[in-house]
Amino acid sequence: METKKNTKAKFEQVAEEIEQRIQAGIYVSAQKLPSEYDLAKEFDCSRLTVRKAIDALIQKNVLVKRPGKGSYVMSKIQSGRAGLQGFSEVAKAQGKTSKTEVISFKKLTEPSEKIYSILALETKQPIYELVRRRLLEDEPMTVEKIYLSEMYVADLSIKDFEGSLFDLIERKNEIAYSHQEVEAILVEPELAELLKVPIGSPLFRVHSVTYAIDATPILYDVSYYRADRYTFKNTLTRYAH
Amino acid sequence: METKKNTKAKFEQVAEEIEQRIQAGIYVSAQKLPSEYDLAKEFDCSRLTVRKAIDALIQKNVLVKRPGKGSYVMSKIQSGRAGLQGFSEVAKAQGKTSKTEVISFKKLTEPSEKIYSILALETKQPIYELVRRRLLEDEPMTVEKIYLSEMYVADLSIKDFEGSLFDLIERKNEIAYSHQEVEAILVEPELAELLKVPIGSPLFRVHSVTYAIDATPILYDVSYYRADRYTFKNTLTRYAH
DNA sequence: GTTTATTTGTTCGTATGTATT
DNA sequence: AAATACATACGAACAAATAAA
Numbered sequence A, B: 001m002e003t004k005k006n007t008k009a010k011f012e013q014v015a016e017e018i019e020q021r022i023q024a025g026i027y028v029s030a031q032k033l034p035s036e037y038d039l040a041k042e043f044d045c046s047r048l049t050v051r052k053a054i055d056a057l058i059q060k061n062v063l064v065k066r067p068g069k070g071s072y073v074m075s076k077i078q079s080g081r082a083g084l085q086g087f088s089e090v091a092k093a094q095g096k097t098s099k100t101e102v103i104s105f106k107k108l109t110e111p112s113e114k115i116y117s118i119l120a121l122e123t124k125q126p127i128y129e130l131v132r133r134r135l136l137e138d139e140p141m142t143v144e145k146i147y148l149s150e151m152y153v154a155d156l157s158i159k160d161f162e163g164s165l166f167d168l169i170e171r172k173n174e175i176a177y178s179h180q181e182v183e184a185i186l187v188e189p190e191l192a193e194l195l196k197v198p199i200g201s202p203l204f205r206v207h208s209v210t211y212a213i214d215a216t217p218i219l220y221d222v223s224y225y226r227a228d229r230y231t232f233k234n235t236l237t238r239y240a241h
Numbered sequence C: 001g002t003t004t005a006t007t008t009g010t011t012c013g014t015a016t017g018t019a020t021t
Numbered sequence D: 001a002a003a004t005a006c007a008t009a010c011g012a013a014c015a016a017a018t019a020a021a
Helices: A010-023 A034-044 A049-058 A086-094 A113-119 A156-163 A165-170 A190-193 B010-023 B034-043 B047-059 B087-093 B113-117 B160-163 B165-170 B189-195
Strands: A064-068 A070-073 A099-109 A127-136 A140-151 A175-186 A202-212 A217-226 A233-239 B063-066 B072-075 B098-107 B125-134 B139-149 B177-187 B202-213 B217-226 B232-238
Touching: A010 A034, A010 A049, A034 A049, A049 A064, A086 A099, A099 A156, A099 B063, A113 A127, A113 A140, A113 A217, A140 A190, A140 B232, A156 A165, A165 A175, A165 A217, A175 B063, A175 B202, A190 A217, A202 B177, B010 B047, B034 B047, B047 B063, B047 B072, B098 B160, B113 B139, B113 B217, B139 B189, B160 B165, B165 B177, B165 B217, B189 B217
Parallel strands: none
Antiparallel strands: A064 A070, A099 A127, A127 A140, A140 A217, A175 A202, A175 B232, A202 A217, A233 B177, B063 B072, B098 B125, B125 B139, B139 B217, B177 B202, B202 B217
């Protein structure tokens, strides 16, 4: 029995140190990192721990590596506009004010078969629709329509919906993952007004279904993003095998 | 040199077997998998090997897991339309005919500073622009403008460009990864004609920069996708920490 | 062109800590 | 509190890919 582990995992510490060295310019883009053996010696840990740290940084798109060659620093994205995900996080990160307005909240009188199927619910079970608008610096950014079953909203009021929906849901059922699909469409009059964009402007429409760990669908969400304010960013890696 | 091991890595075999069991319905969505100990015993390997197999399947969005609970089968995306990446692969997978037309190929007389900066080239160095149109079942799907330095095109002819550009490039320099940024825009007259869509239609515009493992930029690419034919799909995972 | 050194990849065994039920 | 299941970590060894001698 060594020290009681109250600290972060060692492989995370190693990963952080490596990342900081990249930030500090000690390991530069295009430069090869020291070998796993050397890093293990330097950090006084096993090579497997170094490998876990490196793997974590690869998953974070910070490093790339090749068998027999070594590990390399990935070239950084020169981030321009914000990515699609994480509305309130973006606001916080940029020190901007964000607001969420509840446009409507009601029990659907005639839910479509599609929604029942997506949420894996019996027909006739009540489904609620929540429409919210999110603003950044008082400018409308996105409108989202969220469909959920009664069990998640039974004891909630409109006031609750002005905060993070995920936090609310997770008091009842832990969220594991979401599937998303993104389309580009033209804005319709109703949305044009809500988002304050001209008729004929392009929008992103994002359908997402969120699941619990046992694959139970929790909510179905159709969100509209102003294409003049949002872009997607992502990284594709070769040698994925 | 006598060959000893010609087989796949054991953790890959285990991963394949688990995936096949999911496909075969032996492990069903919402069902918990056997514990890592049990799987290790069954596959006659160490627990670490099972963990590596499970990790690989998590990265493939096939499984999800939680400390103390277990591993679960992720609900599958009901894939409708094709994703954005992999044009010829999609065509092949769906048994459809695909074609690539070279619209133009020329040395730029006045490359912009932006392109020089993205490709990390000295000003005055020649840059080539390749414009291609890709069709699926004789229907135009996407138009791409590709910018590369002379070294990648010096010994190539137009005929070469009708195939896979990545394969061509990789004869000179191995591709490691790409950064992408996706916008939604309105089609312009010139593109409307090439893509055979009405004026005012929405398009995806994808900027991507492709790098070698040492972070050397290899090519810069601006592609336009018909929004009525393409959607993005992706999966977000919670508990990413 | 073959050999050798370096570097990453795979795998085992073992032990202990942490989370969930 | 106890049992179960995943998480972290070490040491050791050999395989395979790459690059240099």
